[in-house]
Amino acid sequence: MRDHGLWAASAPTAPATSALAADLTADAVIVGGGYTGCSTALHLAELGRSAIILEAGEIGFGGSGRNVGLVNAGLWTMPGDLLAAAGALHGERLLEQLGRAPKLVFDIVARHGIACEAEHRGTLHCAVGRSGLREIGERHRQWSERGADVELLDADAASKLIGSKAYSGALLDRRAGTIQPLAYARGLAAAAIRSGAEIFTRSAATGLYEKGPSWTVATSGGSVTAPWVIVATDAYSSGIWTAIRREQVMLPYFNLATRPLPPDVLKTILPGRRGAWNTSRILSSFRLDAAGRLVFGSVGALRGPGRSIHAHWGERELARLFPQLGTIEFEHAWYGQIGMTDDALPRLHSPAPNIVSISGFNGRGIAPGTSFGRDLARLVAGEIGADELPLPMTAAREAPYHALRGAFYEAGAALAHLAGSRI
Template sequence: MQNDTRTHGLWEQSAPPAPVTPALIGDVSADVVVVGGGYTGLSTALHLAEAGVDVVLLEAVEIGFGGSGRNVGLVNAGMWVQPEDLLATLGPIYGERLLDLLGNAPQYVFDLVARLGIDCEASHAGTLHCAVGRAGLVEITERERQWRRRGAPVELLDAREAEAKVGSTAYAGALLDRRAGTIQPLAYARGLAHAAITAGARIHTGSPVIAADRRRTQWEVRTERGRVTADRIVVATDAYSQGPWAAVRDEQVHLPYFNFATPPLAPEVLRTILPEHQGCWDTKQVLSSFRLDRAGRLVFGSVGALRLTGMAVHRAWAERAARKVFPQLGRVAFESAWYGLIGMTKDNLPRLHRPADDVICFSGYNGRGIAPGTVFGRTIARHLTGQIGAYEMPLPITATETPTFGRPMELAYELGAQLVHTIDARL
């Protein structure tokens, strides 16, 4: 996208084409205007259009330009926060609602992919949270206990069982979550866009919102070359928010995350790595993730930005780390590299905001955007069509907050990741 191979890498190379979505020119009207062409915005537009609502979606750049087109592609259940901690933060009413919604969210994603016929390499084989050392094993054991108490189909694997699933002796165990799986994330976003347009939504890319003003009972949303008059606004820009809703970005701390992808692995090597094609991440503080794509490429990633000195540092680390986890790879080579930004909130939980009358916003996915973004979009559509009231939403309505030392923390994350990766995984 925008002739920069470091933004979407492999996903841009292997995704089916995006639909034709011209920039907004001139004045239009709609029942609802959705701002943002990621999972939340596209899901909202799709479900509203299917319900017969006249909806216009405005995207500043291209479909899936933000986190929706750059992430690892793990379709996870729940959030990073463990269930009991989430309940302690949100309380029993909202906590139970959110846990139930997000626990079932991956199944909804895979059902939606099947219903719409989206070609996005969907694999409902589960995910593996891999334990590094004794401390990691303690962590996943506690996660398994908490999810099992809620009836979730999770299974704690010992070191031998983890080795069989992963194809590596690097881990003390793993937590298999059968609710989860993987997709090609940009292909999924583009598929949602195609489906939304088919259902009747109007999507305009290259149309950043520069202003939004209340005119009596309606909103006037302006872009550089057009204007939408609508009754309601859905803000779905999350960590990439700017313009009138920059406060949504400002309440999050940006955590950079990169991925490298190998060429398709040789058949004899591929048979020994992730034979069931689960997606994986580990328990390190500066975590690593890895998975296979449909063509047999290994996608290997971690915290960090591929800019300035970061590209050389993180590439060298990825080569060492991938070979350490999978010695059978031999010399590691990568054919693509990309990175994006994860928006982190202070309690690692998402937010529901109403910045103004008839404006609604879910944000703060903390690296878990695929399944939550999809079901939050459906939830917004249900709310705007009167199926559920404000008191039935999965999160309480809160005001945006600005974290203390947010931008310095972002710099610390970026430089800290380079420091860790300079010394980590030395053979």
């Protein structure tokens, strides 16, 4: 998927790892080396438990290394809709936990000295037209009633923070912020290793076997036996974990990064260095990196005809949003897959005793993944029970026509972008 673009070019080097080549034991074996897996390992190590991560590729290979880097609070769904879908008990727990999740991310970054371009200055949800303004107005009402630090901005106030007059308003969420996403994943992994966890890359799980009161996860080069198995592969699940992927519809999302902007132009675009995204049905996002590049993304896959369609649309759309940019040149381009569940809520599964998977972050993987990783570590350590988690344990269910719907989203985004700029 065109590697990891800008993030691979600008992230600090990943901690040294190797492929598993032995038969080991631990308190927990964690499958997947993204935010959730690395957070679980870090928190387990800090609780004095042994943890081993098995990653099929490299640290942050999947969604953790390909996304925009917005560290948002909550989920896509509004608080009221989340409560209706999850129920009062779990809904309240989920809202409370994920409202605080960005702070957890930035606290970990500070505590472990993770170099990931962290900016804890809030994010902007930009309103498109009257309908978008109504949407962010309702979000503001619902979050404000829960005491969240959010502010509704009119068009003039929004334009000052965005650097564009294209939007009818914006919702400023001061709980949120931005990071360099691959750098954060690598930093979490390094912190976990320093704390005592072990990470093996290029070590895909090829088998799962019950071994008395424990489980053995096999790879081509060795195995790990542990009482607990945590599956943290989400949208990039494959092999023996395919059921996790099949209950989600894949939504491709691409990012394009400009060259570093000239200082006089840079000071006019997102002057507060807040990440932003809009309310369009086919949404787009934009943010700055530490070097002053403008990173612009939207729904679509950079493959086949989509590669040129989305890049040309990106040039036109950025010129419309920010005419002060002048000639636009993209230095990097990459894309990944977002796993979408039917109700936009994550899924917590336990297909067998002491095997737990968390998935379905719906494009909100950074803060929720970090937060759920901490929860799963506490579960393994016996500090909490499954009934205290913010999600109920459910059985995996295949999403109807998931492959066809994913193809539809990819084709639909390409057609929309081919038609030209739209807002």
